[in-house]
Amino acid sequence: MPLRAKVATSVSKTAAALSRAAGRGDGSVIGGWIGLKIDPDLLGHLAAGRAIALVSGTNGKTTTTRLAAAALGVLGPVATNSFGANMPTGHTSALAKAGATPFAVLEVDEHYLARVIDETSPRVVALLNLSRDQLDRAKEVAMMAQMWRTALAGHPDVAVVANADDPMVVWAAQGASHITWFSAGQRWLDDSFVCPESGDPIERANGDWWCTGCPLRRPQPQWRVEDEGVIDPRGDWHLVKLQLPGTVNIGNAATALAVAAEFGVRAIEALPRLSTVASIAGRYAQVDRDGRNIRLLLAKNPASWLEAFDMAEQAPTLLSINARDPDGFDTSWLYDVDFSPLHNRPVLITGDRAFDLAVRLEVNGIAFRHVLSFEEAVRSVPPGRLEVIANYTAFQDIRAELDRVN
């Protein structure tokens, strides 16, 4: 590593430690930010010599990254950005902090995938899904798919692990020369009714999909979810025991196993490690307070709200919505979510944009009660489970109230 990069790495680690000591944050961004100021090529220098997997997509990337890192741990130490800091500053911090590991698994924000591929020369890139998310500033879905496609076409040496169920992902992945397909399902269909290649309608039936106007259609997946387990490319079924709730996380586990397989890890070796993952940066965490068992679920966009309803139990449920910078300022997406699964659950609402949510729930015919704080919510429900579903900054606010639970 060049001297400049060594100095930058050292300063970066110090800044991250100071940030944590000062209680200012996880230190997962500030260290990388300072390091990159000293050496703009620091990420590339830190990546050199490591076998790297990148994980990107609209939803599930933090969880899948954590599971893939656990799976790769079979082979040796793995660097990873497990706090969801998924831009180059976060990658730089994570690699600097980890020291010289042979492997790294990095979650990458969709917008930065092309740049991070260029800078880190990964061995594997996993593409999970593409759906609407923060449209007031994010790239529209079709444009994002085009960016991915172009980036992968420029790196024919990269092995791609991609979701066969999402037409946008399949089209984006076609630029690659080595592709492994997995089937993790696609709950959210509204952003892929139109073929990205030809503009013709996409038809769906029994889990299959095809374009009505061009040859684009669902590829045969080598990895797929069946019952409570995963079928590997040889056709062997493996029971997947996770501490994380919901079938969506079995899909994330299938993806993690497919990624690990590219490094030579067998499913049978990886599975015990997947079952050790209990929560990720507060997601799925359970906290006991005043006799209530509070479980935290993060839902950032329409697709992930549907998944959260699927994971949550029939129990009192607090919904919290903000619309600050990291969330996007637009709350229109609330009408892309069907809140009907909350019928017959006691529902509490809070957050900066609780009134948007109130109007939405009224239209949906869901009874609710507005509370002014998380504390009030906890006091308002009987002892027992309280499910909390919140979008990004609302989730962080609640996590802070629970002593930054991980």
Place this chain on the structure above:
Amino acid sequence: MSTESTLRIVWIYPDLLSTYGDRGNLLILARRAAVRGIPVETYSVRSDQPMPSTADIYLIGGGEDGPQALAAQRLITDGGLHRAVNQGAAVLAICAGYQLFGHSFFAKGTKCPGLGLLDLHSDRGETRAVGEIRGDIDPRLGLPPLSGFENHGGRTHLGPGVAPLARVTAGIGNDGQTEGAWNGKILGTYSHGPALARNPAIADLLLRWATGADSLAPVDDTWPDKLRAERLAAAGA
């Protein structure tokens, strides 16, 4: 479709134009009709289906450039929406749907023919208009101020055959001065997605137009009123 007394609402091409929670307008209209005891039926008409011409209210939403151009092309070929408008149907057209009601609009850098049902045309602005929007609605419509969120790259130029829906007091709208347009029973606006969530009075105007009623029974608007007050204050001006 069904009996004369039933209010029929069509959501045009949700497969193409539904990027920003546009379904909300359909849900809100249906609910506000049902609360008044007005029987209502809703229809989501996909772009590969014929467009009925006998419904009472038509809703068309926002979308990306490609689907917008495709929607305009199919609606022109189909002709059902033109017949409905000529027979006096009420329309709420949002964002990309608003643009395609004019004579022409730009999609993917190309000038595309619109439906010509509103006397206006749209082109590209130098900047994208993103954020809260607020405006004073044409006094002839007798409505409280418009509150919305806009997110568009277009600028719209009104001809003499339409009036601005509102004078902008915060945000951009058509051109920084005016926002949206209306003529007869057609309303167009850049206030995107579920615009009626913040503007229940516009929902009721559409219902009055469609039913011919001079007034509608009041409904409990506690939550929409709180939301409006918060957003109008947030928009400033």
